[in-house]
Amino acid sequence: MGLLTNLKDSISRAASTLFSEEDPKRIGIYGPPNAGKTTLANRIARDWTGDAVGPESHVPHETRRARRKENVEIERDGKKVTIDIVDTPGVTTKVDYTEFLEHDMEKDDAVRRSREATEGVAEAMHWLREDVDGVIYVLDSSTDPFTQVNTMLIGIIESQDLPVLILANKIDLEDSSVQRIRNAYPQHETIPLSALEGDNMDEVYDKIAEYFG
C-alpha cells in the first residue's frame, strides 16, 4: 500500500510539475572537480532552505552522483524565484584511482571511487543533455580556466541555448584571478565569489534570479 501511495504521490507531483505554470527551473551546477560546486550548492541550500545538499571535501570526486535540492525559493526585491538545484559530479576527461591514493585512501576504495566518479560524469553529461533548464558553471579562480573540459562543456551549454552563469569561485585564495576567467569566456558574465566564506553571495543570488527567474 505504501508503495502504491508513494507511486500515486509521485505521479501527481510529476503531473502538477508538468502542468504548473511556475515550474521551478532545474539548475545544474557544473564545473571541473574541486571547483567548489558542492560548497556552493550547500551554501545556496542552507541560505534558503536550512538544509545541506551533500558532503564537501578537498578530495576530488567527493560528489559522484548528481544530488538534487528541490524547491529552493530565493527572494530578490520582494520577488520569489523557485529553482531545483542539481549538484553534479566534477566533469573531467580522465579519472585515475592513483590520484586518490595521495589522500590516504586504500587502493580498493580508490578504485571504487574512481569507478563511481566515472559513472557520475556519465550521468552529469546525460543530465546536461535533457534534464536541466539552466547552468551555473563553477570555476576555481585560482587555477587556469582555459581547459579542454571547460571549453567543451561551455560550448555544449551554449549550443543548447541554456542560460549560463559563470562563477569565479575561491576568490578568498591568494592565487585567485577573476580576470583570467573573464578573459577565457568573454561572451559570458563572470561573477566572483567565495562559496566557502560566503563572499559576494548577494550578487550571486541577484544573478540567479535574473538568469533563471
Place this chain on the structure above:
Amino acid sequence: MPHQCTNCGRGFEDGSQEMLSGCPNCGGNKFQFRPEGADNSPPTDTEPPEPPEPPGGNSTVAKTVGKTAATVRDIVGGTDEPSVGADQPETADSQIAAGPTDTEDAAQASARGEVVSPDELPDHTPEGDHQFEPAGADAAASESSADDTRDRPDLKELREELNNQFESVKVVAPGQYELNLMELYDREEYIVALEEDGRYSIQVPEPIQE
C-alpha cells in the same frame, strides 16, 4: 653451425640429433638454419620483421594468425601437422626443412635417412619414434602458446572492442578511465554502472525498452 637455437644462440652441426629433443642449454625448441658462409650475426638481425611482432602483444597480424590457427585446429580436430604450418608459418623450423644443401655430410645423411636410436635421446624425450618429432613438439608448444595468447588477450580484445563501440568511456585499467565527454553527451542511453572486465550497464531510452 648450420642450426642455431633462437633462444640462447647455441649452434648445432647440420644433422645433429642433440637438438631433436630441444636445446640442451636452454630447452628451447626453435632453431634457425644458418648455412655455411652466412654471417653469424644474432638471429634478430637477420629477421627483423618477424620477431618484433609478438612482444607488441596487440599486433593484429599475430591475433589473426592465432585465430586462424585456432579455427584450423578446431576444424582439423587436433591433428599435429596442419597446425605446424598454421601456427608457425614463418618460424625457422620451416627453414630447416627447406634449407638447401649442396653437400651432405655423414651426419646429414644419417639424419635424413636413419631413425634416431632411443639411446641417443635424453631420458625425458617422449617416444623418439620420428625424426621430425621436435617439429611436433614445437607445434604442441606453439599450440599452447597460441592458447595462452588467445586466452589472455581475450579480455584485452573484449575491452578494446567495447572501447570501440562505446567510445564514451575507455577503460584503461581497473580504476583508470578516459572519458569522451562529447560522446557521453551525444548518447541517448547513459552509463549507470561500470563493471569488471570493462562491461557497462547502460540506461536505455524508453522507446527502445518498449
